[in-house]
Amino acid sequence: MPQHNATEFIKKGEKEYLHHLSIDCVLFGYHDRHLKVLLLKWKDAEKWSLPGGFIRLDENLEQAATRILNERTGLDEIFLQQFQTFGEPGRSYRSKEDVAHLSTITNAAMGPDHWLLKRTVSIGYYAVTEYSKVNPQPDHLSDECTWCEIDAVPRLIFDHNLIFSEALKALRMQIYHQPIGYNLLPEKFTLPEIHDLYETILGKALDRRNFAKKIVSLGLIKKLNERKSIGAHRSPFLYKFDKRRYDKALREGMILAF
Amino acid sequence: MPQHNATEFIKKGEKEYLHHLSIDCVLFGYHDRHLKVLLLKWKDAEKWSLPGGFIRLDENLEQAATRILNERTGLDEIFLQQFQTFGEPGRSYRSKEDVAHLSTITNAAMGPDHWLLKRTVSIGYYAVTEYSKVNPQPDHLSDECTWCEIDAVPRLIFDHNLIFSEALKALRMQIYHQPIGYNLLPEKFTLPEIHDLYETILGKALDRRNFAKKIVSLGLIKKLNERKSIGAHRSPFLYKFDKRRYDKALREGMILAF
């Protein structure tokens, strides 16, 4: 039962969602050596936030997070990771200004007991996607939904800056224990491409030769007898993921060091 | 405002705690080469559970977890780690039997809309303590609170077996990145003692000589000019933690490999 507008959401949401709980998603987007994060801008204000939402009465947490991201991006089959739960009292709607603004943009009177204004504990999820084909859609409360370079994240509402930075920390930790890239690279990709991916996510330079040795020795990718033509340069070999081994590494973990 | 009995808790809790949310704690106890976990047994039944509780309206999550454990153990200054949040619909009070039993032991009529029976998302915390001086106290709903060997954990209610095993996994992961032992060992301890601690928590044998080299080379512990008398055997040297470096490693992490 999708809400058709913000006013309805404010009024009817009370009966459709779990109170005191929300989900915030940090969706990282990778493309061409850039790592970005999906942000929303509140209507008629310079207030930015992470995409978030509430949990339906009978929905599990991961489904809810998937739905929230799907509504903003159209993406399906997002590989989500729950990373932390944030519950400081007063973490949301601490300022009267935020409340007044919410009231204005939703055109709804909200008493202090309104369900949306109650103390809310937020479960944080993150995911990574290839962003070049995503067309971000604002939600009811926003007039903009856009990718933002992770080094240029503005001040966000509530504790969303904390949530973002914890997500980035978790992502960078995860990359040492689980494979990454299957959804971020084309089916066939070159070593320089996956090398750029790792450098971008980790935010640091990795020696080309050592990287190639390690990534190949993990056995998750295999070299093809094809090259990619990249113009006035030597043509790099193409590789593809060995899906069996990739999935095994996803399940069982691995150890990587750079 | 502590509840004095289960009936009061059932009735008045509605206004004192956040709905739809709970905290479950996995408290590991170490002593003399044994790793145990604190469990509660429901009144008049062979139903075991992890210690858990609810979050007061103005309490932060870690305070709530600390309070819950403090009520069971009297312990203060517990180093808690939030590790995962569990929210499958139907994870708690799925069976009518459980509901009926709760109703019986609390002597309270509970309709299907009772706050305790609503869908509840539980935030998992774990901690480790020295258990030999702890006198576990049952809560309102239990008639037993006791340490159980981690290899002999019985069937637990709800999804508590899952919560327990995820906590154990997280603890064993953490031990590679953060120092452990400050609260688990006496102020002065021997290398064999800390060696036993690591073997017990990890559940595997570690080479004595290599362990000593690594743990000393981390610089977190320092050798004293004292030995411990252990009867008819060579007296091992005593060590103590270097608190400054220990705290630094807690904050910044470290890397350990066994």
Add this chain to the structure above:
DNA sequence: TCAAAAGTGTTCAATGTACACCCATGC
């Protein structure tokens, strides 16, 4: 022929791993 990017291998240092003997102590 030149500029730009890709491919590749070796050396050295550090770390991890396996392993065994002697020493101290109290009975």
Add this chain to the structure above:
DNA sequence: GCATGGGTGTACATTGAACACTTTTGA
């Protein structure tokens, strides 16, 4: 003197880190 547990060092294998030249391509 003996049983028990503690202390210690070495050799080898593995891994990580640093590093530079040659090849390919199209303009």
